């Protein structure tokens with residue numbers, strides 16, 4: 001089991017030879033990150049490596065495009081976050097969309113994983129990842145896709161399919177993370193802590209010794225690593241929203257058009273809403289011109305976090321709490337039947 005440490009202890013462990021990684025970070029190669037130069041893979045990686053990171057990895061959604069931009073930049077580890085909506089998950093009627101990070105893949109390996117994930121063959125994808133020996137982890141196991149209402153009773157069985165589970169995701173609320181951690185601990189899995197950041201602000205979440213990523217990953221699997229506690233707070237959410245607002249009002253109209261094109265969610269209502277917001281900006285409507293634009297920016301800057309607190313943070317806390325309680329009961333029940341069946345010796 002990884003040891004959980006506080007952020008204030010990181011320096012001490014670095015002195016002992018631990019390296020710091022953020023195993024969950026997005027660059028502008030992700031469809032949901034603003035296409036601005038500061039977030040472009042090469043610029044962001046160079047900036048992070050300059051500012052003292054030993055190693056940088058981008059885990060963009062279902063793409064290896066960041067690595068076309070990065071070439072063979074030293075200190076960079078190839079990563080990706082694969083989305084899979086399982087067509088079938090044993091006999092469960094409502095499996096949820098899952099996110100699996102993979103690393104150290106070749107172009108061909110990525111393309112195979114990507115192709116299988118699109119068919120929804122969850123176990124086929126895992127088999128491929130395992131046989132190619134790609135380091136991988138299950139991200140934020142308790143977070144479903146939009147509008148999904150899964151039956152969470154299969155979560156323990158899913159977690160058991162992995163050797164490493166993301167325990168602390170710094171964009172998710174405390175109870176969600178506690179649920180992930182208890183899942184991992186119930187089966188003695190390795191754990192990580194990562195930012196899942198979309199605005200270029202990684203966290204020093206996972207500390208591990210090793211000279212190469214595979215070596216480090218072996219230690220993480222064995223629980224021979226440290227993870228830094230963290231999660232969504234009002235302050236972290238406020239910082240994110242204000243950074244988004246700042247970026248949004250500085251992004252060029254051409255780049256915004258690209259962003260609008262990428263952001264298709266396949267949910268007609270949501271796409272229409274985003275289109276309205278973005279088109280207003282790209283076409284320079286009177287409302288968003290000049291000083292008025294500054295005013296709108298200022299309003300969003302202050303009101304955005306408050307809206308998000310009500311519409312997002314509170315909801316996430318509530319759902320996280322429900323899943324945590326449900327899972328806690330389930331895991332206790334499992335442990336009980338395990339002991340009763342005489343396997344718990």
Ligand SMILES: [Fe+2]
Pocket residue numbers: 024026081196
């Ligand atoms: Fe992510």
